[in-house]
Amino acid sequence: MSLWLVLAVNSITLGGLLFLLSAGFSLIFGLMKIPNLTHGSFFMLGAYLATSLIARGFNFWTAALVGGLLVAALGGIVERLILRRLAGAELAQVLVTLGLSFMIADVCLMVWTGDPIRIDTPAGLRGATSVMGLGFPTYRLAISLIAVIFAAALWALLDRTRLGAMIRAGVDDPAMARVVGIRVSRLFTIVFCLGAWLAGFAGVIGGPILSVYPGLDGEMLPLALVVVILGGTGSLVGSLVGSFVVGFLYNFGQAMFPELAYVVLFLPMLIVLVVRPQGLFGRQTV
Amino acid sequence: MKRLALVAALAILAAAPLWVGGTYYVNVASQILIYAIFALGVNVLAGYAGLVSLGHAGLFGIAAYGGAKLMSAGHGQVVVTVGGLAVTLVAAAFFATLSLRATGLGFVMITVALGQIVWGVAYRWISLTNGDNGISIGGRPRPFGLSLASPAGFYWATFVVFLAAVASMAILVASPFGASVRGTRDQARRMNALGYHVWMIRFLAFLFSGFWSGVAGILYLYYNQFVSPQMVALTASAEVLLMVISGGTATLLGPIVGAGLVVVMKNVASAYIERWNFVLGAIFVAIVVFMPDGLVPGTVRLGRWGLAAWRPRAPSAVPAPGEDDGR
Amino acid sequence: MSALAVRDLEKSFGGLRVTAGVNLVVERGERRLILGPNGAGKTTLFNLITGETRPDGGSITFFDRDITGVPSHRRAHLGIGRTYQIITLFPRETLLRNVTLSLLGLSPLRWNPFVRLERQAALVARARAVLARVALDQLAERPLTQTSYGERRRVEIAMALAQDPKVLLLDEPFAGLSIEERRDVLRLVSGIPRDVTIVMIEHDMDVALDFAERITVLHFGEVVVEGSRREVVAHPRTREIYLGE
Secondary structure: OHHHHHHHHHHHHHHHHHHHHHHHHHHHHHHHOOOOOOHHHHHHHHHHHHHHHHHOOOOHHHHHHHHHHHHHHHHHHHHHHHHHHHOOOHHHHHHHHHHHHHHHHHHHHHHHOOOOEOOOOOOOOOOEEEEOOEEEEHHHHHHHHHHHHHHHHHHHHHHHOHHHHHHHHHHHOHHHHHHHOOOHHHHHHHHHHHHHHHHHHHHHHHHHHHOEOOOHHHHHHHHHHHHHHHHOOOOHHHHHHHHHHHHHHHHHHHHHOHHHHHHHHHHHHHHHHHHOOOOOOOOOOO | OHHHHHHHHHHHHHOHHHHOOOHHHHHHHHHHHHHHHHHHHHHHHHHHOOOOOOOHHHHHHHHHHHHHHHHHOOOOHHHHHHHHHHHHHHHHHHHHHHHOOOOHHHHHHHHHHHHHHHHHHHHHOHHHHOHHHOEEOOOOOOHHHOOOOOHHHHHHHHHHHHHHHHHHHHHHHHOHHHHHHHHHHHOHHHHHHOOOOHHHHHHHHHHHHHHHHHHHHHHHHHHHOEEOHHHHOHHHHHHHHHHHHHHOOOOOHHHHHHHHHHHHHHHHHHHHOOOHHHHHHHHHHHHHHHOOOOHHHHHHHHHHHHHHOOOOOOOOOOOOOOEOOOO | OOOEEEEEEEEEEOOEEEEEEEEEEEOOOOEEEEEOOOOOOHHHHHHHHHOOOOOOEEEEEEOOEEOOOOOHHHHHHHOEEEOOOOEOOOOOOEHHHHHHHHHHOOOHHHHOOOOOHHHOHHHHHHHHHHHHHOOOHHHOOOEHHHOOHHHHHHHHHHHHHHOOOOEEEEEOOOOOOOHHHHHHHHHHHHOOOOOOEEEEEOOOHHHHHHHOOEEEEEEOOEEEEEEEHHHHHHOHHHHHHHOOO
């Protein structure tokens, strides 16, 4: 019984992390129409940067924010210098993000070497908390809470602010958005940086649970892809639901069929693609 | 004239073990041929059908793993080859059905996911694939009793398969079906209205592409006598795609040249720098940004550009307003 | 037996009702013109007939056969041909190859991966003949990119004629043409024999009126006026729609 509970909590935690990762991916795909294959690398890079910052004495949360900002800055440079040059050639943009992911991964390997690095759970969130008479690791609860806060914040951004309205317009109909006067290219940069920040931040937050190691990017990217395929691109609700579905599938799958974790992921993706290619909540076909 | 050049080129390639210096280079030459077959297969989909797949290393690997497993189970070379290819075709049908639910970037995304799942299986399903430790096979096959243990022997066997691959591609390209495939790349909507079954055409192109990727995979298994998850990683799919785009998708020569370039670069780079992945990524970015048509057409264009500076240009029709390139 | 009949056809995109209960009957050999301002749903109607778009309701009958459920790529085989408002030809190919591709679409040869397309003498000869019908046989070997807009419009029509359609749907065939080019295309279209039923969409009335026998006027997805040329031109609603409301 308690094993299932532990798995459930872990699943919610992973789901929360995945949401932070895939919300950015989904927005970038929805607005810019490119699957950003650098997204896994952003996640990993954020975590690596935080380890260095923490080693220099920064506190965990500062490292998380700053790590995210550094990744966002990199994202901004990439978008303005390279992706913008290829505006309109979406396939070329995808290939560029792929090439960049290799470059970033190799640089990380060079700088931080091949050994996995643990990030310590931030002080104050260690140990267990008692909820309804059961003990849960405090940090995992914290991650879930953070994910919920960000979900709400992103929803508020998209639904309540002008920026959000412009993003939604750009996702729905970029040509029309331009006609109406929305500076779509500037929007692209903002969204790309936001997505990169979320990915980097998520990497740091996930550090105490996943650690950082070479190959982390290759493991997180397909999870984000499956989330977006399941939940639909450009949809925040879809990312949320998809993240938790994937979180549960992956954890339970790993526990029950340790060798088949990826196959378990595969099946719902298969079903969604066959039955409803635009994902559970997406509007346009992928 | 072109035919003469072609025969000459083939003759030079066939004689490679004789003029290339040393067994190391003969092995590199074999690698180039194997990857050329793989790249040609990927080009059928990317270049002729306009469907860019980043998951084809999955098919390449499924063939190799399939063959390795059959060999470990004690089967003979015929069963290993046929069985490996059969498994690959089934997998290709599966991949195709799923990824053709979308086109364009959705297609790319789904192939990435599929390729990564194959990698995840290769890495994690240890009882099936031996995980990171990979599977070793005893030795190379002996078709018609001939030994392929020597580098030169293996090279010539690979060369024969390479010729078959190139011939099949050349025939396909010139055939009505080949024209159908290219039509769906340029004007899918119109092709539909003209009576072509666009999905089926793409599906069959995918199978054809998967078949040759599988052939390359089995050859690689025999070459390396070892298969590991590295073969199905995203970097592997990216490498073969790099071969296709660096050589250029519009010709048969392009992927072959691209394979040569990337294999040589990889071998040279690994000898001098440990940062192959970085170089791979950088070249990808550079080619996509600066030479999107690939090196073969790019160089041809540069040549013409140079010539055109000396000759007046013929007037060409400016595309009129209202021209569409259809999807 | 009518050539083409559409009954209570419905199509909405999101909240917008683009085709609102359209009823249309086109008799064999008829020359029908579909008029209407931009956004009236004319091209959508064509897309529904060819099957590119699936209707939300209603039915489509082709020579008394219900084709509402027939997949779009099969409809060409039944005898429905169309041209497009925006030219959608194969840019990297010659004119001859463009028309050959059109002919190939109905031929079982299109699945053949073994023979050489260029050596299919019968097919290529027929393609040349079609180009001759539109007076472009001199330019057969010319790449599409080296032709003028007017020539491309004629290739559009050639593509559709090549398949010997029973019903030909022409979507704004005069768009973007000079006066002389329009006269050429009109002559071409008028010269099509009566065993082909023609339905034409046009936005601009001048040239199209010469061609039409019966006219259907669409507005906001509905049929608002229908009748002979004289009736429609005289109808107050027509004037209202075209001269502003």
